Amino acid sequence: MSEKEIKAGDIAPGFKLKSYNAGIIDLHELLKNQKVILIFSRYFGCPLCQLDLKTLLNRSEELEKKGARIIYITQSGEKIAKDYIAQKGIKFPVIPSSKDELYKSYGLGLITLEAMKQVGSKLKEANEAGFVHGEYEGWEKQGPGQFVIDNDGTIIHAKKGWLDVDAILEIL
Numbered sequence: 001m002s003e004k005e006i007k008a009g010d011i012a013p014g015f016k017l018k019s020y021n022a023g024i025i026d027l028h029e030l031l032k033n034q035k036v037i038l039i040f041s042r043y044f045g046c047p048l049c050q051l052d053l054k055t056l057l058n059r060s061e062e063l064e065k066k067g068a069r070i071i072y073i074t075q076s077g078e079k080i081a082k083d084y085i086a087q088k089g090i091k092f093p094v095i096p097s098s099k100d101e102l103y104k105s106y107g108l109g110l111i112t113l114e115a116m117k118q119v120g121s122k123l124k125e126a127n128e129a130g131f132v133h134g135e136y137e138g139w140e141k142q143g144p145g146q147f148v149i150d151n152d153g154t155i156i157h158a159k160k161g162w163l164d165v166d167a168i169l170e171i172l
Contacts (some may be wrong), residue, residue: 006107007158012038012149013105020081022093025071031151035068037168038147040108043076044084045134047126048119049144052163054129057088059165066172068148073097075138099139108160111143115161122162148172 006013016026030036039056041049053072060070070092074081078096085094097103146164148157148171157171 004105004107006147006155008155010155010158011153012036012147012155013102014153015102015105017095017097017102019071019093019095020078021085021090025093025095027071027149028153030069030071031149031153033069033151035066035151035156035172036149037063037068037070038073038106038149039070039163040073040103040106040143040145040147042140042142042144043074043135043137044080045076045137047131047133048122048162049074050131051122051126051129052144053088054131055163055165057090060092062169063165063172066169068168068172071095073102075099075142077137080135080137099142103142106145106147108143108145110141112160115143118162 014027016024019025027036043049063070072092072094074094074096075098081094143160144162145160146168147155148168150156157168159167
């Protein structure tokens with residue numbers, strides 16, 4: 001069964017979920033005050049996800065200066081996630097999800113062919129940056145993605161695959 005395709009122009013699926021570090025996150029409440037950027041990672045033990053998270057942390061101020069709020073979704077369990085949040089000083093909300101919850105509602109399932117083609121070069125970059133594989137905490141084949149949601153709940157950017165901060169900034 002294929003995932004529902006979510007694209008720019010669609011209304012974002014709402015949610016009200018407990019985060020690991022910022023209490024209950026209600027998407028519709030957040031949208032009253034700013035645009036929201038949803039970053040779907042895989043899990044904190046994934047070296048490619050660690051590389052993307054480093055980029056996100058280094059550039060989060062640029063995104064927030066454009067009036068957007070970042071929300072990070074992960075398959076990681078509570079202990080590892082809270083340790084990673086504390087270690088990296090993550091300030092944006094981190095929400096847990098299984099492949100059948102938020103990932104599925106945003107049309108993210110099996111990693112895309114395009115993202116698979118990038119694994120070799122990203123893995124090399126992650127290794128050079130000193131990132132190593134940690135615990136496997138979710139569906140290894142889970143595809144990452146990113147979405148930008150406008151104040152009215154409309155998705156204005158939808159991308160399956162690894163993080164692309166420049167594409168997000170362009171739409172903001």
